[in-house]
Amino acid sequence: MTPLLEVRDLRISFPTGGGRITPVDGVSFALERGRTLALVGESGCGKSLTSLAVLQLVPAPGVIDPSSRIRLGDTDLLALRGEALREVRGRRIGMIFQDPMTSLNPVFTVGDQIAEGILAHFDVPRREAMARAERLVGEVGIGDAKARLTAYPHQLSGGMRQRVMIAIALAAEPEILIADEPTTALDVTVQAQILEVLDGLRESRGMAVLLITHDLGIVAGRADRVAVMYAGQIVEEAPTAELFERPSHPYTQGLFASVPRLEGPLSRLTPIRGTVPPPTAWPAGCRFRPRCPIVHPRSETMPPLLDVGPDHRMRCWLAEGET
Amino acid sequence: MSPAGALLRAVWRRMSGRIGVVVLAAMITGAVAGPFVLPSPIAQPDIEHGGRPPSLAHPMGTDQLSRDVLARVAGGARVSLSVAAIAVAMSIGVGALVGLFAGYKGGAVDAVAMRLVDAALAIPRLFLLLLLLALWERIPLVVFIVAVGATGWFGTSRLVRGEVLRLRESEYVAAARALGGGGGRIMFRHLLPNAIGPLLVAATLGVGDVILLEAGLSFLGLGIQPPTPSWGGMIFDAREVLVTAPWASVFPALAITLTVLAANLIGDALRDAADPRSA
Amino acid sequence: MGRWLAARVAHAIVTLAVAATLLFFLMRIVPGDPLSRLSDDRPISPREIARLRERYGLDQPLGRQYAAFLSGTARGDLGVSIEFGRPVTRLIAERLPATLLLGGTVLLLNFTLGLWLGVRQAVRRGGATDRWLEIASLAGYSVPSFWLGLLLAWLAATRWRILPSGGMHDVLLGPDAGMVPVTIDVLRHLVLPALTLSLVSIAATMRYQRTAMLEALALPFVQTARAKGIAERRVVWHHAWRNALFPVITLFGLWLPILVTGSVFVEQVFAWPGLGSLAAGAVGGRDYPLLMGTALLASALVVAGGLIADLLYALLDPRVRHA
Numbered sequence: 001m002t003p004l005l006e007v008r009d010l011r012i013s014f015p016t017g018g019g020r021i022t023p024v025d026g027v028s029f030a031l032e033r034g035r036t037l038a039l040v041g042e043s044g045c046g047k048s049l050t051s052l053a054v055l056q057l058v059p060a061p062g063v064i065d066p067s068s069r070i071r072l073g074d075t076d077l078l079a080l081r082g083e084a085l086r087e088v089r090g091r092r093i094g095m096i097f098q099d100p101m102t103s104l105n106p107v108f109t110v111g112d113q114i115a116e117g118i119l120a121h122f123d124v125p126r127r128e129a130m131a132r133a134e135r136l137v138g139e140v141g142i143g144d145a146k147a148r149l150t151a152y153p154h155q156l157s158g159g160m161r162q163r164v165m166i167a168i169a170l171a172a173e174p175e176i177l178i179a180d181e182p183t184t185a186l187d188v189t190v191q192a193q194i195l196e197v198l199d200g201l202r203e204s205r206g207m208a209v210l211l212i213t214h215d216l217g218i219v220a221g222r223a224d225r226v227a228v229m230y231a232g233q234i235v236e237e238a239p240t241a242e243l244f245e246r247p248s249h250p251y252t253q254g255l256f257a258s259v260p261r262l263e264g265p266l267s268r269l270t271p272i273r274g275t276v277p278p279p280t281a282w283p284a285g286c287r288f289r290p291r292c293p294i295v296h297p298r299s300e301t302m303p304p305l306l307d308v309g310p311d312h313r314m315r316c317w318l319a320e321g322e323t
Numbered sequence: 324m325s326p327a328g329a330l331l332r333a334v335w336r337r338m339s340g341r342i343g344v345v346v347l348a349a350m351i352t353g354a355v356a357g358p359f360v361l362p363s364p365i366a367q368p369d370i371e372h373g374g375r376p377p378s379l380a381h382p383m384g385t386d387q388l389s390r391d392v393l394a395r396v397a398g399g400a401r402v403s404l405s406v407a408a409i410a411v412a413m414s415i416g417v418g419a420l421v422g423l424f425a426g427y428k429g430g431a432v433d434a435v436a437m438r439l440v441d442a443a444l445a446i447p448r449l450f451l452l453l454l455l456l457a458l459w460e461r462i463p464l465v466v467f468i469v470a471v472g473a474t475g476w477f478g479t480s481r482l483v484r485g486e487v488l489r490l491r492e493s494e495y496v497a498a499a500r501a502l503g504g505g506g507g508r509i510m511f512r513h514l515l516p517n518a519i520g521p522l523l524v525a526a527t528l529g530v531g532d533v534i535l536l537e538a539g540l541s542f543l544g545l546g547i548q549p550p551t552p553s554w555g556g557m558i559f560d561a562r563e564v565l566v567t568a569p570w571a572s573v574f575p576a577l578a579i580t581l582t583v584l585a586a587n588l589i590g591d592a593l594r595d596a597a598d599p600r601s602a
Numbered sequence: 603m604g605r606w607l608a609a610r611v612a613h614a615i616v617t618l619a620v621a622a623t624l625l626f627f628l629m630r631i632v633p634g635d636p637l638s639r640l641s642d643d644r645p646i647s648p649r650e651i652a653r654l655r656e657r658y659g660l661d662q663p664l665g666r667q668y669a670a671f672l673s674g675t676a677r678g679d680l681g682v683s684i685e686f687g688r689p690v691t692r693l694i695a696e697r698l699p700a701t702l703l704l705g706g707t708v709l710l711l712n713f714t715l716g717l718w719l720g721v722r723q724a725v726r727r728g729g730a731t732d733r734w735l736e737i738a739s740l741a742g743y744s745v746p747s748f749w750l751g752l753l754l755a756w757l758a759a760t761r762w763r764i765l766p767s768g769g770m771h772d773v774l775l776g777p778d779a780g781m782v783p784v785t786i787d788v789l790r791h792l793v794l795p796a797l798t799l800s801l802v803s804i805a806a807t808m809r810y811q812r813t814a815m816l817e818a819l820a821l822p823f824v825q826t827a828r829a830k831g832i833a834e835r836r837v838v839w840h841h842a843w844r845n846a847l848f849p850v851i852t853l854f855g856l857w858l859p860i861l862v863t864g865s866v867f868v869e870q871v872f873a874w875p876g877l878g879s880l881a882a883g884a885v886g887g888r889d890y891p892l893l894m895g896t897a898l899l900a901s902a903l904v905v906a907g908g909l910i911a912d913l914l915y916a917l918l919d920p921r922v923r924h925a
Contacts, residue, residue, distance in 0.1 A: 090831035442620035583744035
């Protein structure tokens with residue numbers, strides 16, 4: 001089966017004062033119809049840039065390398081321009097951004113901002129667009145939908161705003177929803193509510209979801225597959241259950257060790273030593289080497305993605321010993 | 324490196340800033356070296372045959388009174404640049420003091436000072452200067468400089484006050500106070516240095532403003548009085564021969580434009596360096 | 603909103619009253635009294651001056667003079683012009699339409715062409731157009747306005763003979779000429795002063811708009827808008843520009859002083875019968891009541907500009923409107 005969305009060898013680079021940096025460096029993954037793929041990593045690992053590249057939203061002066069490929073079915077997304085690009089944005093792929101405080105335009109009403117996406121893709125009168133916006137507002141769990149349509153973003157709470165963001169992303173009924181850290185900026189209780197809304201919509205609409213997050217806790221039971229990113233690369237990829245059972249890359253293991261777990265024996269939380277280096281300071285060879293508790297003898301050379309098990313791969317020389 | 328030094332370095336790194344610095348340096352060089360290598364700016368060697376076009380002997384020609392235009396542009400640079408420098412230094416000094424005190428003391432002092440500053444900002448600076456200068460028979464140079472300086476500090480005081488208000492409640496000022504720092508010490512050692520960046524920007528842009536103002540006032544007959552050469556005064560003197568001897572006004576006008584442009588380029592580069600977001 | 607408006611208007615009135623007071627005392631710190639220099643320019647006997655001094659109340663104590671000045675100003679009585687022997691308010695009223703026509707034209711050019719160019723610069727940031735516009739506008743800002751005016755007048759009127767070099771009406775056009783010829787005639791006279799004043803003032807507008815637009819374009823909601831699949835033109839003008847308008851409105855208040863100042867020189871160069879040339883003439887004639895009157899009016903314009911800017915702000919920004 002051909003995947004719905006396929007990203008192959010994605011490279012995004014930025015010119016800086018001291019040469020070019022490449023914060024996304026050869027990322028590949030596939031998203032199947034109706035499935036959820038989680039892209040997990042710490043901030044600065046390139047996961048958000050990756051998701052922006054899908055809709056050609058990489059901010060200037062960032063450049064997507066011409067050898068990169070992103071395909072949506074038979075469409076080459078990176079080759080799209082103008083009208084054809086707009087027909088994909090919102091209509092086939094919807095996107096939710098991290099910060100609901102700044103991601104809504106402060107000078108337009110909620111209704112206008114949702115209806116705009118409907119009017120951009122469907123040939124319906126404004127009244128009809130508003131009626132659909134009202135249904136959407138109800139669908140994302142905002143009570144008193146009709147009254148909320150005329151509200152401005154500053155009159156809503158953070159959780160409400162993120163619900164509005166979801167309604168905007170769903171306005172043109174996309175097949176794929178990209179959720180870039182959808183709950184990071186919210187309180188814990190509100191986070192749970194928003195995730196619940198997202199889960200419900202994914203099921204009722206049969207959407208595929210690309211979930212970008214730094215939080216392994218929200219991945220379990222939600223994503224079908226997980227890809228872990230570190231320093232611009234995918235370092236481990238597996239079905240969710242497999243990854244949670246057998247985290248293999250030292251970085252992934254470090255991520256799990258630094259998250260408190262409810263099941264299993266009580267163990268000490270061990271944070272990964274050191275900090276994520278900026279793209280200007282990535283080492284040659286394995287990029288995790290300076291922080292790695294193991295350090296494989298061959299780590300001076302960059303490892304490729306190697307099989308660790310069925311449908312489970314990681315970017316670490318240790319995999320060679322295991323198979 | 325001092326913050327000011329870092330700023331100047333950052334200006335030099337930008338192309339626009341570098342052009343500004345070079346132009347301004349050239350003007351200052353001309354102003355300083357002019358008297359040693361050029362004929363006297365007030366000599367009238369050939370009063371019968373004034374208004375000569377540029378030639379080898381007079382690269383910028385001569386004006387209607389047969390004075391060497393190049394010498395006068397250089398002399399004008401001396402006067403216009405030093406007038407601008409002194410007046411701006413005055414404005415920045417007074418503005419910084421008022422802003423510091425108003426912001427630091429707060430309360431009634433601040434309210435009264437800022438109400439006055441608001442009102443003063445409502446009167447266009449040109450009109451303030453017209454009222455101050457219109458009634459003199461001959462405007463003494465000192466009076467001219469003081470008038471220009473005294474009408475240019477209102478915006479600066481607001482700027483410094485804003486900076487002081489932002490920092491007054493900050494932790495390190497609280498720490499300085501806890502260590503027993505007096506008001507004066509806190510104001511000048513802790514608060515003022517933080518405003519250096521914006522003040523430098525204001526000063527550079529201020530130089531451009533003053534040079535334009537001087538030119539404008541000269542055009543209305545209220546500028547630096549002849550025979551002292553000033554750029555504005557030269558254009559004013561040459562207005563009758565604009566068509567027959569254009570060089571007599573074109574070169575001082577170019578000098579004004581280039582200098583103001585340079586000041587603005589440097590000011591912009593400074594601002595970008597101090598606040599990278601606005602680049 | 604009502605209370606905010608009342609407070610804002612009260613603040614404007616206080617500011618203007620304090621400004622008037624400053625102007626009054628400014629006149630008094632200049633050595634000698636305002637009439638002492640009259641005899642420099644015109645044959646006038648000491649007796650005549652004494653009579654004028656009495657008429658203007660300059661023989662009274664300072665406090666009484668100030669009281670008279672304030673009450674007169676409040677009643678709209680700005681005294682009598684020495685040069686013209688007529689009430690200053692009457693002279694100002696006669697000259698106001700010409701200045702409003704010139705100022706209005708320049709304002710219109712700034713807030714259409716200037717804003718448009720500033721937005722173009724921001725959208726094409728760093729490109730050749732951006733750089734050239736930057737340099738051209740800065741050059742315009744750096745040229746002495748009167749010299750530019752003299753140059754343009756010489757080019758267009760003397761050299762090419764395509765436009766009149768000064769005044770507002772062609773003296774050869776009879777009083778019985780129809781509406782259309784008169785309008786065309788006034789417009790022809792308007793071109794050069796309006797062009798000069800626009801060239802020297804448009805830089806400020808462009809640069810402000812450019813900076814504001816760059817900031818607005820970097821805001822997250824612009825990305826939200828793009829992700830919806832709407833046209834880039836709509837992203838720029840509807841979403842970003844609506845938000846980049848607020849700093850520009852603030853500029854409106856800062857902008858009037860530039861216009862008022864510039865009009866003094868430009869009107870003088872082109873003999874445009876407005877307030878600017880009235881003020882310039884008052885300087886030459888040492889006509890201090892007239893000078894005072896024009897300075898007061900200039901200040902009133904600036905205060906009114908700030909007030910209008912605040913009102914516009916409140917009308918356009920829902921965050922203020924609903925506060």
